[in-house]
Amino acid sequence: MFRRLLLWFGCWAMAGCSPQAARRAALERELLRLTDSVQAQVGIAAVLGEGDTLTINNKPGYPMASVFKFHQALALLDSLDRARLTPDFPLSVRSSDLLPDTWSPLRDARPEGGYSLSVAELLAYSIAHSDNNVCDLLFRFLGGPETVGRYIHGLGLSDTAVAADEETMHRDPATQYANTTSPLDAVRLLERFRRGELLRPSSTDLLMHTMLSTATGPDKLKGLLPAGTPVAHKTGSGLRDAQGTVAADNDIGIIFLPDGRTCSIAVLITDSAEADSTNAHTIALISKNIYNYLASEETIK
Incomplete structure (x- = not known):
């Protein structure tokens, strides 16, 4: 509560300086209200312009869930770039790669195995x-989660850890907390x-196009934005424990505004007692508020 009072006082003081400061203070107050309105820990980071980054509840330790597939994709494409290979490079898909009892559209479409798909096709999945x-197949090609972790640490992102694959997390849900990041690390990587x-x-164009085609989480970052707003994003949804608490419900991405500007944004929710629909709606409201702030900023200018 004391931290909230200090922030509100600081926002009030800034509001007396300029209309822009008042708008920024109002945005931060609304985002704080949204994070406090749910039974969960909610972290936010967004790049509102060059050198202008907003954070709420930023700290390390947010479980990424499938958000880490973006980190894996970067490490994978970097390895191909360094080897002078293209994303047309084929990888074998065996029947043993297609485990049951996990989310796998490829297994559902082609359960027989014994074929090859290009890296580009596998990244789409x-x-x-x-x-x-497919994520774990790509981990095996790269040499395991540790390879991705080393790549990310090599970029200077000290709040981010990648240490467990999907099979491990489904076998032992406690390991969901092995792959973590902070909201600020996530938007720095996006930027x-x-x-x-x-x-x-x-390779940048390929991954951007693939993220713009993301089919999961239409009710998260994109949920309340104007129809047709391009968002290149990666979602993540964790598992619930016996008490009904979900480890993670996330979305990170790049929002493209009509005037050509972009906004890199990360909303990470952990240890939530809320329904999936409530978590998604919270992410959508946060995204909408930040989008409206940026859109009205252009109108004021």
């Missing part, structure tokens, strides 16, 4: 459809990707 079996600092241009 892993990113756009969040296929758990470096967006600016083309991590991959070759063709």
Whole structure:
């Protein structure tokens, strides 16, 4: 409560300085209200402009769930770039790769195994459809989660850890807390990707297009934005324990505004006692408020 009072006092003081400061203070108050309105820990980070980053409840330790498939995709494409291979490079899919009792659109479509798909095709399953079996197949090609963890740490993102694959997390739900990040680390990674600092241009374009095609979580970051707003994003949904608490309900992505600006945003929810629909609606409300703030900023100018 004391932290809230200090923040509100600071916002009130800023509000007396300029209309822009008042708008920013109002946005932060509304985001705090939203995070306090649910039985969960909610972390937010967003890049509102060059050098202007907003954070609420930023700290390490938020379980990523399938958000880490974005991190894996970056490490995978970086490895191909370094080896001078293209995303057309084929990988074998065996029947033993297609485990039951996990989310896997590829297994549902082609359960027989014994075929090859290109890295680009596999990324479409892993990113756009969040296929758990494909994710683990890509981990095996890369050398395991530790390879992705080393890649991320090499980028200087000290709040992020990747240590468990999907099979491990489904076998032992406690390991959901092995793959973690902070909201700020997530948007820093999104920004470096967006600016083309991590991959070759063709690889950046491929992953951006794949994320724009994401089919999961239409009610999260995109849920309350104007129809047709492009959002390149990766969702994550954790498992619930015996008490009904879900480890993670997340969405991170890049929102494209009509005037050509972008907003990298991460909303991470952990230890939530709320229904999935409530978590998704909370993410959508946060995204809507940040979008409206940026849209009205252009109108004021």
